[in-house]
Amino acid sequence: MRVTNNMLISNMMRDLNSNLRRLEDVNKKMGSGKKFSMPSDDPVGVARSLKLRASLSEGAQFKKNAEDSLSWIETTEGALMQIKEVLQRVRELTVKGASGILVPEDSKKIAEEVRELRDHLVSVGNSTYMGKYIFAGYRTDTAPVGLDGDDGSLKYNGDDGGIMYRVGTEDILRANFTALEIFKPEDDKDLLKGMQFLMDALEKGALENDPPDPGDGDFEAVGNMLGDVDIYLENVLAKIAEVGAKCNRMELVVNRFDDEKLNFNTLLSKIEDADIAEAIVQLKSEENVYMAALAGGARIIQPTLVDFLR
Amino acid sequence: MSSFSGLNIVVKGLFAQQRALDVTGHNIANVNTDGYARQRVIIETAKPTEVLGGRGMLGSGALVQQIQGIRNGFLDVKFWGENTVLGEWDAKGQHLGDVEMVFNEPSDAGLNTVIDRFFSALQDLSNGEKASDLTVRETVRQAAIAFTNNLNNMAFQFEKVQTDADFAIETRISDINSYARQISELNGQIMKYELDGSNANDLRDKRDLLIDKLSNIVDVKTFEDAEGRFRLNVGGRLLVNHIDYNRLILAERGEEYNGVQIEKKNDVDADGLHEILWDNGCGFNPKGGELKGLLDIRDGNGDTGMYKGVPFYMEQLDHFAKEFAEAINNIHKEAYGLKGSYEEEGGEQILFFTDNLTEASYALDGDGKRIARGTDITAKNITISKEIFEDLNNIAVASSYDTVPGDASKGLEMVGLRHENVFPTYGTPEDFIKSIIAALGVDRQEAIRMRDNQSILVSQTDTLRMSVSGVSIDEEMSNMIRFQHSYNAAARLITAMDEMLEMMVNRMGLVGR
Numbered sequence: 001m002r003v004t005n006n007m008l009i010s011n012m013m014r015d016l017n018s019n020l021r022r023l024e025d026v027n028k029k030m031g032s033g034k035k036f037s038m039p040s041d042d043p044v045g046v047a048r049s050l051k052l053r054a055s056l057s058e059g060a061q062f063k064k065n066a067e068d069s070l071s072w073i074e075t076t077e078g079a080l081m082q083i084k085e086v087l088q089r090v091r092e093l094t095v096k097g098a099s100g101i102l103v104p105e106d107s108k109k110i111a112e113e114v115r116e117l118r119d120h121l122v123s124v125g126n127s128t129y130m131g132k133y134i135f136a137g138y139r140t141d142t143a144p145v146g147l148d149g150d151d152g153s154l155k156y157n158g159d160d161g162g163i164m165y166r167v168g169t170e171d172i173l174r175a176n177f178t179a180l181e182i183f184k185p186e187d188d189k190d191l192l193k194g195m196q197f198l199m200d201a202l203e204k205g206a207l208e209n210d211p212p213d214p215g216d217g218d219f220e221a222v223g224n225m226l227g228d229v230d231i232y233l234e235n236v237l238a239k240i241a242e243v244g245a246k247c248n249r250m251e252l253v254v255n256r257f258d259d260e261k262l263n264f265n266t267l268l269s270k271i272e273d274a275d276i277a278e279a280i281v282q283l284k285s286e287e288n289v290y291m292a293a294l295a296g297g298a299r300i301i302q303p304t305l306v307d308f309l310r
Numbered sequence: 311m312s313s314f315s316g317l318n319i320v321v322k323g324l325f326a327q328q329r330a331l332d333v334t335g336h337n338i339a340n341v342n343t344d345g346y347a348r349q350r351v352i353i354e355t356a357k358p359t360e361v362l363g364g365r366g367m368l369g370s371g372a373l374v375q376q377i378q379g380i381r382n383g384f385l386d387v388k389f390w391g392e393n394t395v396l397g398e399w400d401a402k403g404q405h406l407g408d409v410e411m412v413f414n415e416p417s418d419a420g421l422n423t424v425i426d427r428f429f430s431a432l433q434d435l436s437n438g439e440k441a442s443d444l445t446v447r448e449t450v451r452q453a454a455i456a457f458t459n460n461l462n463n464m465a466f467q468f469e470k471v472q473t474d475a476d477f478a479i480e481t482r483i484s485d486i487n488s489y490a491r492q493i494s495e496l497n498g499q500i501m502k503y504e505l506d507g508s509n510a511n512d513l514r515d516k517r518d519l520l521i522d523k524l525s526n527i528v529d530v531k532t533f534e535d536a537e538g539r540f541r542l543n544v545g546g547r548l549l550v551n552h553i554d555y556n557r558l559i560l561a562e563r564g565e566e567y568n569g570v571q572i573e574k575k576n577d578v579d580a581d582g583l584h585e586i587l588w589d590n591g592c593g594f595n596p597k598g599g600e601l602k603g604l605l606d607i608r609d610g611n612g613d614t615g616m617y618k619g620v621p622f623y624m625e626q627l628d629h630f631a632k633e634f635a636e637a638i639n640n641i642h643k644e645a646y647g648l649k650g651s652y653e654e655e656g657g658e659q660i661l662f663f664t665d666n667l668t669e670a671s672y673a674l675d676g677d678g679k680r681i682a683r684g685t686d687i688t689a690k691n692i693t694i695s696k697e698i699f700e701d702l703n704n705i706a707v708a709s710s711y712d713t714v715p716g717d718a719s720k721g722l723e724m725v726g727l728r729h730e731n732v733f734p735t736y737g738t739p740e741d742f743i744k745s746i747i748a749a750l751g752v753d754r755q756e757a758i759r760m761r762d763n764q765s766i767l768v769s770q771t772d773t774l775r776m777s778v779s780g781v782s783i784d785e786e787m788s789n790m791i792r793f794q795h796s797y798n799a800a801a802r803l804i805t806a807m808d809e810m811l812e813m814m815v816n817r818m819g820l821v822g823r
Contacts, residue, residue: 004780006341007773014769038410039751040758047748049416054426054740058728061430068437132439138708138716140439161713163438166722169729175438272416305787 005304012297019290026283029274036272045271052268056261062167063257066250069165069175073250075129076177077243080236082124083182086117087233090195091226093117097202098223111202118195122147125179135179137161144179145192152196154183167253173246177239185235194228197221314811315370319356320803322371326353327797329374334789337781345519347379347779349511379511382778386518387532389771390525394598396764397526401603402617403757405475409623410754412467415747422743424460428453429728435707436721442648442714447702451694458663458692461631465624465690469580472620475608476583482527482601483558483586486544489524490555493517497540498553504538528599545596547588558594560584575609578624578688583608618753626746627689634739635663635687637732638724643671643682645706645720646713660704663687664695671695 029035036042096102097110125145127134136144138161146155162174183191201221330351340346354375358367414420431446431453440446496517503510521542524530531543542550549556561567563574563583572585586594586605596602610619642662659672659680665687672680697704707721708714729738736742 002777002780002782004776004782005784006780007776010769010776011773036416038407038754039413039415039747040406040410040754041751043748043751043755046416046751047744050422050740050744050747053416054422057426057430061433065433065437068440072439129439132442132716134439136716138438138713140716141442159713161717163716164719164722165437166433166725172722304783306783309787309791 005301009301012293012301016290016293016297019286019293023283023286023290026279026286029279030276030283033274033276034272035274049268049271052264052271056264056268058169059257059260059264063254063261065165066167066173066253066257069167069173070247070250070254072129072134072163072165072175073243073247075127076134076175077240077247079124079127079134080177080182080240080243083121084233084236084240086121086124087229087236090114090117090198091229091233094198094222094226094229097198098226107202111199114195114199114202118152118192118199121145121183121192121195125183133158134163134176135182137176137178138163145183147192147196151193152199153190153193154179156180156184167250171253173250175246182236182239183232185231189228189231191232194225194232198225201225316807317804319369319371320800320807322356322373323800324797324804326351326372326374327793327800329353329377330793331790331797333377334786334793338783338786341781341783341786343515345515345522346781347381347511347515347518348781350378350380352376352378376509377511379509379514380779381514381518382775385771385775385778386521389768389775390521390530390532392764392767392771393522393525394529396761396768397528397600398598398603398606399757399760399764401478401600402607403754403761405471405604405607405620406750406754406757408471408474409468409620409750412464412471412623413747413750415743421460421464422740424453424457425739425743428457429725432721433725435705436718436725438716438718441707441716441718441721444702447705450705451698451702454662454694454698458694461627461689461692464627465688468620468624468627469690472580472583472608472624475604475620476580479586479601479604479608480560480584482604483560486524486527486549486601487557489520490542490549490557493520493524493540493542493550494553494555496520497550500540501538501552526600528601529597545594547592547594557589559587559589561587576611576621576625578611578621578628579609618749623746623750624689630733630739630742630746631689631692632687633732635685635692637727637730638662639682639685641720641723641727642706646708646711647706648703648715649701658704658706660697660706661685661695662698662705663692665691665693667693667696667699669696671697 028037036045039046093110093114097107102110122145125135126143132140133142133144134140136142136158139158140163142157144156144158146157147153148155156179158178158180160178160180163176165173165175167173330353333349333351337348352375353372356370356373358369361368415422417423428450431450435441435443435446435450496513500510500513500517503513517540521530521532524542524544528544529546533541533543535541539552540550541548541552547556561572561584563572563579563585564581565572567585567587568591570591575583586601588594596605606617607619608621610617610622611625612618612622616622639661643659644657646658647660657680659682661671661682663685664671665685669683672682675681693699695704707719707724708717709719710717713719727739731737732739733742736745
């Protein structure tokens with residue numbers, strides 16, 4: 001083939017150009033630390049990275065939800081513990097009140113204490129978290145627990161709605177109990193009404209006998225209450241256990257997403273991040289090729305016959 | 311035989327060598343001229359004279375028979391063919407790059423990110439106890455606005471990519487027209503100069519150079535008949551017919567041209583795009599070249615046999631905006647916000663996303679029931695609804711009026727769309743975006759690969775052409791020496807003859823003087 005000077009020059013320019021382009025690619029990798037910056041650099045890689053990024057951010061959201069639910073659950077747990085303590089005291093008082101050896105003053109005192117405890121229960125039943133009533137179902141803006149004027153029974157102002165947290169793609173947690181579930185475990189068992197009854201029974205013993213005679217209270221009625229108190233207590237204990245279990249589960253969820261984040265980040269880095277060591281080696285080798293091409297080109301394009309003619 | 315005939319022979323030789331040196335000089339002068347093909351002097355022996363008495367023929371020196379341009383027509387045709395393909399893929403690669411820029415992925419500001427933020431905000435709101443929280447509601451509204459703004463902006467950018475391609479097409483069309491005029495003029499000149507049988511080498515070089523350039527823009531086909539009339543086809547139709555040429559014109563789509571309504575190609579197209587027509591009103595369809603690439607990018611909607619150009623991505627984005635908005639709306643309009651009871655009126659019927667910010671989401675029917683209006687949402691017009699824009703309380707996540715404010719089950723349902731097959735053939739919203747971007751990546755990768763391969767082919771063909779037609783300094787230098795020596799030798803011969811004649815004229819016959 002006939003070779004002309006311009007052929008040499010344009011071939012050299014083209015080769016230098018493609019060398020430079022490769023050099024730039026490697027340089028871009030080094031500078032950004034990423035294997036690709038455009039979908040066309042690596043369509044599959046970009047698609048996978050998009051998917052992973054979405055999973056990562058969703059995971060972070062789920063974790064945040066789980067953490068939020070934990071605060072709610074912990075508030076619930078605190079309230080339930082107080083209710084438990086109240087019920088234990090009520091049980092003690094019931095046992096005491098049923099003993100039949102009380103003087104009316106004592107009965108009255110016990111009745112007083114039961115009233116105090118009842119009021120406390122009502123206020124615990126109206127506990128809030130960040131200004132939202134936690135035992136009201138969906139009606140987080142309404143105090144759920146009130147007393148019926150006639151018989152002191154529970155007047156529930158909430159509904160049976162569940163406060164839900166999505167803590168996984170298919171995992172939705174119900175984080176709340178309603179006051180109904182806690183104060184009225186069965187249809188005819190109403191804690192607040194029961195306490196009113198207890199007070200009435202104790203006070204009756206104190207009022208009807210003058211001078212008071214030990215053993216005149218409605219001891220039998222008080223004694224009968226004991227079984228009910230146990231039912232309430234068991235119910236609350238069961239709820240506390242459930243809350244504890246939920247708490248554990250949410251902690252696990254949080255941990256799981258922490259692990260997942262680590263795994264996903266590792267995977268993302270594998271897909272997106274350039275191997276710097278490899279890139280440097282590549283850069284060096286491209287640089288050498290480029291230098292060699294420059295040196296060779298400089299020799300080739302210079303001499304022509306003109307240089308040797310006198 | 312005359313005594314002076316020898317001088318004649320030598321003078322012919324001198325002239326011939328001089329011509330050859332001139333051509334060498336022309337070659338050297340044009341060593342860097344684009345499209346120049348080296349020229350060579352064809353020297354042949356002059357008509358010999360018969361020596362009387364059958365003693366043979368006596369040569370009468372040398373004559374310049376012609377000055378030939380060294381060209382290989384086959385390589386030109388091959389170059390034009392490859393260059394056309396290169397032009398097409400180069401244009402596609404470049405403009406798909408613009409489309410990639412619009413998608414702006416992978417990044418922290420792409421569509422995927424704003425969708426993610428929207429879902430996250432909605433998710434926050436759907437954590438039961440936060441449903442009535444106005445700050446969380448505000449985050450949802452802001453995330454939704456960011457999402458719609460992003461879509462609006464992308465739609466706007468796509469139109470810009472499309473109008474940019476249209477502008478490039480306009481420029482190319484005027485290039486073609488100008489090339490056509492120049493070629494037809496050259497045709498006339500070449501015809502004139504070659505009437506006497508000589509070669510108009512430099513003019514032909516110029517014409518071929520114009521065709522080189524034209525071949526990058528559009529597919530070309532050339533014919534030259536025995537009389538030297540030259541015809542040039544582009545896009546399968548006659549552009550230059552010897553000294554006449556046809557013009558290409560641009561007619562704005564959506565307007566009338568010569569009493570004929572020119573329709574928009576795709577519904578999504580930007581306004582004011584141009585249709586290319588021949589000046590006789592026929593349609594123009596390039597089969598290759600930059601123009602084909604630009605047209606594919608500008609008009610390709612990805613239907614069977616069509617390239618996936620900007621309209622394809624516009625349609626996909628519109629489809630995305632519409633389906634996504636409808637999926638959210640279908641849940642949202644059945645849900646309840648924080649205020650007001652509209653049970654008797656058939657629910658709140660407030661849309662989340664609509665096509666304009668001024669129209670109410672619903673109308674009342676004869677029975678006083680609210681009916682959500684139909685929408686025609688595109689990426690360009692998507693916005694949050696008037697109601698949500700005006701009042702945060704109208705973001706509805708509760709399943710009934712009674713369950714406000716703690717109920718966020720509808721909100722959860724909306725968030726659940728993230729994992730639902732909102733787009734039957736693609737899957738979830740994020741899958742949809744991911745698929746489109748992956749498809750775009752593959753298409754651009756193909757365009758870049760084709761361009762790279764093709765540019766190798768083009769440069770190989772060009773190298774072959776240069777090998778045949780290019781000026782080699784070494785060759786010209788040695789030719790120069792060759793012709794110089796021949797010239798010197800001829801000149802020396804004249805001196806010799808001069809001495810002979812001197813002898814004859816001045817020295818002879820002096821005896822007896």
